[in-house]
Amino acid sequence: MKLRAIRLRHVRRFASNGCALENIEDGINVFAEPNEVGKSTLFDALSAALFYKHSAQSKHVAQLVPYDGNGAPLIEIDVEHCGHLFRIRKQFWSKPFATVTDLSSGEETARADATHDWIRSMIGADKPEQGPSGLLWITQGQSLEQPRGGEGRDGFLTDLLSDQLTSITGGSRARTVISRAESELGKLVTDTQRPKAGGPYKLALDRATKLEEIVDELTEKVLSAESELSGLTHVRKELTRLHDPAARRQRSDALNTANQNLETAKSAAARIEALNSNVAVSEANLTAARNDHDNFAAKSDEAAGLAEELAELKECRATVSHAQKVAEEVVRASKARWEELFDEHTKARQRMETVSAQRKVREARALLQQRRETLEQVKAAQSALADAQGAVDEIAVTQVALGALEDLEQERIRADAHVTAGQTVLEVCYDKGTTSRITQNGIAVLDGESVAISEATEFVVQDVATLSVRPGAGGDVSKAQADLIGINQSISKLLADVKVASLLEARAQLQRRNAAMSIVQQQAEVIARLAPDGVDALQSEVQKLTSSAEADGDEPLDEEDEEELRAKEASASEAFLSARNQHDVAVKEESILFGELQALTAKTETTEGRLKALHAEVGVPDGWEQALIKKSDEVAETQRQLNDLKKRLDEIAGSVPNLDQAQVAVKRLEEAKANVDDRINQLSISETTHATSLRHLQAEGVGELLERESDKLAAAKKAVKAHEFHIDSLNLLLTRLTETQDAVREQYFAPLRDELTPLLNTLHPGSRISFADDFSPARLQRGAMTEELERLSGGTQEQIAILTRLAFARLMAKNDQMMPVILDDALVYSDDDRIELMFDALNMAAADLQVLVLTCRQRAFENLGGTRLSLKDWPES
Template identity: 25%
Template sequence: MSLRIRRVALTNFRKFRDPFVLDGLTDGLNVIIEPNETGKSTLLEAMRAAFFIRHNTANRLARSYAPHGEAVAPQIEIGFEAKGEEWQVTKRFLKSPSVEVRGPIGRAQGEDAEAQLQGLLGARRDTSQAGDIAAHGALGLLWVGQAQALEVTAPGEIVRDSVRATLEAEVGTIMGGAAYQRVRPRIDSQFAEYWTNSGRPTGRQTTAREEHDAAQRAAADAVTRLAALEQAFSDLEAGRAKLRLLDRDLADTTDAERRQVLVGQLEVARSAAQLLDTRRAEQGRLADRVTALDDLGSRLADARAAVADTATALTKARDRRLTLAEELGSARDRAASARELLAVAREQRRAAHMALDEGRALAAAQDRRAEIIRARQRHAELLILEAKFDAARALGRTELPAKVVKSLEERERAVDKAHAALDAGATRIEFAGELDRVTIDGMVAAPGDRTLFRETRIRLGQAELIIRPPAGLQGAEMALANARDDLAAALAEHGVASLADARTRNEAARDAVANVRTLEARIAGVTPVVASLGIEAGASALKLFIAALNEDAEGAGSGEGTDVVALTAVAARADSAVAKAEGVSEAAAEQLRETEARHGPLMVEEAGAERDAANATTQLAAMTEKPETAGLDKALADARQREAAALVNLQDAERAATAYDLAAIERQIAVLDKRVEVARTQRIDLEKVIAGLEARIDAEGGKGLGDRAAVALEAADAAAAALARVTQEADTLKLLRDTLEGARVETSRTFVGPVARRARRHIERLLPDADPSFGDDLGLTSIVRAGLGENCGDLSKGTQEQLAVLTRLAFADMLLEQGVPVSLILDDPLVYSDDTRLDLMTEILSEAATRMQVILLTCRDRAFRHLGNRITLTANP
C-alpha cells in the first residue's frame, strides 16, 4: 500500500518565506531537478516535520524551521493518499502552534490529530531534540536525506517489528508449535495482571502496593494521634504553670509606683522646655533686627560707590565707539567695490564656459560617429561568428549517447562471438600438390586452407568425397547472420556505417561542443558594453542598435575640428579670475563683518553703561529717602544692646531645661506600659491554649487511641507480607515471560533468510553472484563473492550507497506486503556511482516506482533528466 504525496504547501519555512506550493506529483517516479540552494532538502525536512514532529514542541529542531532572523510561525500543509483514502494535514509551529488532520472520517485537531497521524503512518512519538528517524517508522527508513545513504545501516525497531511478523509468517511457528501457542497466551494474561507491556507494575501489584501504603498511613496516623494526646496532657500542665507566674507578675505594684514618679518629672521637664523655646524666639528676633540694620548700611555705601563707577564707565564706552565709527565707513566702501569686480568676472566666466560646452558637444558628436563605425565592424564580425556557432552547435547535437555506443559495442561483440562459434565448429581442409583434376562443388580447387560450413562435394578424378560438417553448425551460422543483421539495423537506425564511424562522429561532436564554448567567448568579446552609444553587453543589444541606426542621421559630419583644449584654457583663466575676485570680495566682506562685530559690542556696552548709571542714581535716591537712614548708627547700637540681654536670658533657660531628659522619661514610661500590655496579652493567649487543650483531651481521651494504634500496626504488618508475596509472584512471571521471549528472539534470528532472498533479487543485478549476509538487527553486514566475504564498511562509498538504496527497496517490498504505507524519497542519491551502475540503479528505481511512489531530489540534470515525471521548484508560485 503505497503512500502518495499529492501536494505540499509551505509558508515561513526556512528559505520559503513567501507562500510556496508543490503539486503535480504522480503515483510512480517523480524527479525534482534543481540547482543547489533552491530548497530541495528543505522540502524533505518540511514533509518530515508535518508528519512526525509534534506541533507544540519548541526544541532546537522546531526553532530551526523559522527563517533566519525572523519571529514568524512556520506552517506546512500536505495532501496525500494512504490506505486508498484522501488525507490532509496542516501543521503550524512556534507561534500559536496547531495541527489539523482531515480524513475520510472527518477532522481531528491537537493531540487527537497527532495520535491519528502516528497510527496511520506506523510511527511513535518523537521526543528527541534533533529528530529521531527511528521513531518515524517505515518512512524514517525510506525517506533518505543528503549523505544518509553513504553507509549501510540497520532498520529501526518499528521496521524490524513489522518485518519480523512477515518473516515468522513465512517460516511458520518458531517455538514449540501448538504447545507454545497455548502456554504463551496464559503467561501473557497472568503477566498482564501484574505488569504493563512496558514492564511497569500494574493490576495486582498496584493493588497490593496501594493496600500496603494505606495500612502504613493508617498505622502512622493512629500512632501520631496517640502521641498527640499524650503531648496534650504535658502541654496543659506547662500552660497552667505559666498562667500562675503571669498572675503573680500582674499583681505586683512596683511598676505602677515607678510610673507615677516618672509622670511628675515629665510635667516639670515639659514646662522648662516651653520656657526655653520662648527665650530662643526672642533672641532670634533681636538678632534679625541687628542683621537688617547692618545690611542697610552696607547697601547704602555700595550704592554711592556704584554711582561714581558707572559714570566713569559711560565716558570710556562713548570714546571707544566714536573711534571705531570712521573705520567702519572705510570697510563698507571697499566691500562695495569688490562686489562690482566680482560681477564682471562671473559674466566673463559664463561666456567662456558656454563656448567650452559647445566645443565639447561638437567633439562628442565626432566621437559618436567613430564609435558607430567600430560598432558596424563588430556587427559584421558577429554575423560570421554566429554562423560558425550555429554550425558547431548543430554538429554537437549529433553526438550519440553513451548508452547507444555501448549498445553498438555489445552488438559488434555479439557478431565476433557468433563468428568465433562458427569457426570453432567448422571443418578445415588444406589442398596441396597437383589440383588440376580436383574440383569443389564443380569448381577447380585452389591450393591452401579452406573452411567448410555446410555439405561440400570434392571431386577426385572418378571419385567423389562428400564432407558434412556437424548439424549444429547451421544454428551457429544463423546466429552469426542474426547478429550481423542486428548490428546493421542499429547502425542504420543511428545513421552510421560502423562502430568506428560512430566513435569518429562522437569525437567530432565533442570537438564541436568545445568549439561552441570558444565561439561563445569570441562573441562575448566582440559585443562589449559601449556606454557612449547606450549599447549593453551581448549580441542582441548590438543587433538592435544596428537595426535601429539611421544611416542619414549618422553622416560623416564637418571636417573642421574644435580646439577644446584652447577653450578649456580660456575657461580655466576665467575660473581663476572669478576665484581671485571672490577672494578679494570675501576678504572685504570679512573685514566689514569683523569691523561691524567690533562696533556692535561697543554700542551695546555704551547702552549698558548708560543704563547702569541711571539705575545706580535711582537706587541711591531711593535708599536716601528711607526713614531708617537718618538715625542708622544710633538705631544699630541700641539693637545690639537688646540682643546681648536676650542672649543672657536664653542661657539661663537652657541650664534649666537640661536638668531633666524629656525623651528618656518618655521612653521609661513607654517601657513600663509595654511590659503590662505584653503580660496581659500573654495571659489571654495562655487561657485560650489551656481551653483548647482541655477540650482536645475531653474529645480524644475516651476513644481508646492506644488500642487503635496496636490494631493499625498489626494491619500494616499483614499488608507488608501480602505485598512481598505479590511482588515475588510478579517477578516470577516476569522472569518466565522474559525467558520465553529471549528464546523466541534467539530462534527467530536464524530466520533472516526471507530478508536475504528479497535483497539478493536486487543486489545480484548490481553485483552478479553476490550473496548478502544480514545480522540479528536485520542490517546488511557483508557481501560474499567468489567464496570471499567483505564487510560493508570496507566497500567503496559508491557501492555502500547503492547497497543502502537496494536494501531499503527490499524492506519496502516486505512492508508493502504488511499493508504499511510506504514511499521512497531520495535526496541527492547515487552521488558516487559510475555511469554504468547509475544507469542500472535508475532502471531499478523505475521498476520500484511501479509498486510505490518514488521521489528523487537532485541537482544532476544530465543523470536524471530522462526519468519519470519532471517537476520544478522555481516554476511554482
C-alpha cells in the first residue's frame, strides 16, 4: 500500500472547510508546519480510517469529533494498492458509513463492515498497534520507543519472515526452560556459582560441615573411650595382681623372715665381736713374735758383718795416715818457693811503676807550656774585642734608626714637592733698561727672582702701584706644608736621638759601627776556638798544671826503658803464679788425705760403737743359733693359736645371718611393701579417674552416636553430591541452550540485520544491533563495546528506532508488503549533525519505500529533500 492523499472534515479543529494533504509521492514526503496546524490530527485520522470500524465509538474515535460540535468526522484516504488507486471513505459517530472505491473504474469495491475486512487484507492487521503500522509508524512523543516485531508464531514479522525462520520454534518454550533452569539454579547458587545462602545446597553443605565436626568430635570420644577402657582394664589388672593374696602373703613372709634373721644376727654379733677381739690380740702376738725373731736374726747378722768391716777399716786407716804425712811435707816445700817468687815479683813491679811516673811528669810540663801560650793569645783577642765593642757602643746610629730616617726623608721629599707645586710664586723679570724695582717689605725683588707667596704679601712697584698678593685658599698646600713641618720635626728628633746632625752623617756613622761590629765578631770567634771551654777554664787548667809541675820539682828524671821493665815484671808475675798453683795443688791433696783419714777414723769409731751395742743386745756369737731356734718356736705357737681362733669365728659367722645383710634385707622389704601400698593408692586413684571418664562416655553412648552421626554425614554428603550433580546439569543445560540460541538468533535475524546495517553505518560506522526475540533492538555493539539500548542517549535511541523501522519496511517491501513509514515528530532529541546523517539514511532507505515525515521543525528539516506537502481546504462540495 502507498498513501496518496488524506482528506478530512469535521475532525477536531477542521470544521466544514476541512483539509486535504494530497499528491503524496513515492520516496520521502515532508509535511513541515508549526504546531497547532493539525499534523497529529492527520495521523490520528489516518489511523482511525485504517483500523477502526466506521461504527466504532471507541475513545480513539471519540477524540476525532469536531471542536465546534457540528458535523460528523469524515475521513477520505486515497491509497495505491496492487496497481490500483482506491479511495477509502469513513464517517464516524453520526450517520457512520464506510466505502472503498476503485478510482480507476469508479466501482465501489467494499462497503460498511466489508470495508474493514478489505483494509485488513490489504494491510495484514486490523489494530493500529499491530501489523505494519505498529512496526513502522512513530507517533508524536514516542520517538524513543523501539519497534517490536511480534513474538513467535503470532508475531507479524515472524509470519512475514517465516520462510527464513523455519528453524525457530517454541521460542517461548525455550525461555520457559531457561527461566525454569535459572530459577532452580537460583535457589541453589548465586550468579557467581557460590552456594546461595538459605538455599538447599548451602543448607546441605552446612549440614555436612556441621556433621563432619560432630563426627570428628564423636570419633575423638570413641577413641577416648577405648583409651579409658584400656587404661581401666590395665589398672584393674594391676590392682588385682597387687591385691593377690598369695603375692601379699609372699611379701609378708619375706619380711618376717628378714626380721627373724636380723634378730639372730644381732644376738650372734657379741660372740663374734669377742672372737674378733681375740683374733686381733692373737694376730698382734704373732706379729710381735715374728718381729722378735726377725729382729734377732737381723741384728746377729749385722754384728757378724760389722766385725769383719771393722778389721778392714783399721787397715785402711793406717795406709791413709802415712800418705797424709808425706803430703804435709810437700806443702811446706811449695810454700817456701811460692814466697820467694812473690818477693821477686814485687820488686820488678815497683821499678816499673817508678819509671812510668817519671814519664808522666815530662808530659805534664810540655802541656803546661802549650796552655800558657794559648792563654796569651786569648787575652790579646779579648783586648781587641773590647776596643771594637767600645767603638760600637759609642755610635748610636743603628740599622733600624737609619731605615726610619731614610723613610722620613722620602716622605719629606714628597711633601716638599707637594708644597712647591701648590705654592704661589711671583717671578720677576724687569724690562731691559728699566730702573724701577718691585719691593717687598721695602726690599727689591731681583730680576729673575722668584718669590714664593704663602701669605698675603704686598709688593710695591715704585711709582706705579702697590700689589697685594694673597695666595689662594688651597687646602692641600696648607696640609702639605703642615705635613712637611711635621716630617722635618720628626727627622730632627731622630737625628738628635742618634746624635748626628744629618742624614749623611748618620749613614757614615752606621758604616763605622758595622765595621767595629765585624771586629767584635772575629775576636769572639778566635777566643771561642782557643778556649772552647771558656777563658776561666783555660786559666784554671794553667794554674793546675803549674801547681803540679811545682810539686814534681825540678829533679832530673831517669831515662830507663819502661817496656823492658814491664816485660821483667810480667815474667816475675808468671813464675810467682805458677809456684802458687803448685802450692795450692799440694795443699789440696794433703787436705783430701786428711779428710779421708778423718772419715776412716770416725767410721772406725762408729763401727766399734755399733758392734759394741749389738753385742750388748744379742750377746756373743756363740749363743746366736740357740737363741734363734727358740724364737722360731715361739712364732709357730702363736700362729697355731690364731688359726684356732679364726676357725672358731668362721664357724660361728657361717651359722648365723650377716647383720648388715639382714638389716638391708629388712629395709628393702619394708620399702617394697610401702611401694606396693603407694602403687595401690595411685592405681586406685587412676581407677576412679578412668572409671568416671569411661562411665560418662559410656552413658553418652558415643559408639552408637558416632554411627548415627556418621550415617547422617554420609546422607548429607550424598545430598551435597546430588545438589552438585543437579547444579552441574542445570549449568550444562543453560550453557548449551544459550549457546544454541545465540547461534539460532544469529541466523534468525540475519535478513533484518542485512537491511539495517547499511542504514546504521551512515550514523555509526562499524556498529551492529542485537535483537531480542520480539525483534526489538536490544543492544548496540560499537567496536569491542556492547551497550544496552536503554543506556544510550535519547538521540541515539530515536535514531535506532527510526532506522529499525526503515529496515522493517524494506524487509516487508521485499516480501510484497509495502507500507508507508510515517514519522510524526520522530526526531526530537537528535542534534543537527546527526539529523543531517539521518536525512541521508532516510533518503537511502526511501528509494524503495514511501516515507511520510510530519514535523514542526520547519527549518531543521529544510535539508531533508523529498516532496514538500502542504494542506489545503477540503470544503463540502
